[in-house]
């Protein structure tokens with residue numbers, strides 16, 4: 001109630017009709033306030049040694065304590081303890097590199113315990129239509145890389161019920177998917193007769209382990225990976241010369257995260273790690289990728305042109321997302337090697353070169 005009242009005092013009623021997840025980008029001065037708030041929070045949170053942090057909380061059977069996977073620093077700052085219906089976890093920040101992750105994390109061999117039966121059933125209906133629109137907008141943001149799939153092999157990692165594979169096939173890609181959920185794989189193979197989806201880890205599926213992919217896609221998968229360095233080293237091996245990797249994930253620099261803290265919608269039940277443009281560069285550099293490009297995420301309705309915001313507020317929202325690197329999602333295109341940069345790096349994409 002108090003923040004709402006403060007907002008009303010500061011801004012009057014002009015922004016009442018702006019959806020809450022867009023307000024932080026359009027109210028004058030709000031970015032500055034949220035950035036200051038974040039700096040205050042990260043300076044104030046005590047830096048703890050891992051041994052001391054471990055004393056604080058009991059460990060469940062499926063959990064493990066972690067050091068920072070991006071830079072190896074074992075110190076921790078506890079920032080948030082988000083939770084919902086029957087779940088709660090703790091999000092720490094690495095004081096050395098700023099990486100945000102859930103600690104304790106989930107032991108990789110127990111990951112299946114997070115995904116109860118029925119997980120795939122909510123991935124249909126309206127959710128499916130929204131998802132597919134989001135895939136289209138992301139591919140458009142990296143145009144022309146995904147415009148034409150002919151004679152290009154594509155692997156969708158964590159392909160679920162095959163919503164993206166369906167689009168990939170329409171664009172002419174020689175596509176396949178892999179997923180850890182037997183239910184999802186069965187459903188995908190029922191729905192899409194000409195695009196195979198395999199069950200298991202990529203190295204366990206001979207058709208995938210052979211590699212030679214021109215494109216690998218990770219749609220809302222990165223935040224779920226308990227061993228990202230191992231997985232990305234594997235993706236790098238699976239890519240053909242000139243290959244690219246596409247990532248859509250929640251953005252740890254999101255202005256919405258800075259504004260809403262533990263109530264941020266990126267802290268979902270099964271998310272383990274939260275990347276920014278900075279920490280995703282570390283991940284890609286350490287696993288042998290040559291370059292990376294980013295496409296700011298303005299929100300689905302703004303990009304689809306269906307937002308009800310007046311034109312001046314749309315322009316302000318776009319500008320503020322770019323200025324702050326604070327879009328709620330992060331869209332990343334990683335280039336396997338120099339050949340990939342040469343092939344796709346021209347035009348509107350700014351490629352940042354990476355070093356190991």
Ligand SMILES: [Zn+2]
Nearest residue numbers: 068071094097
């Ligand atoms: Zn770190």
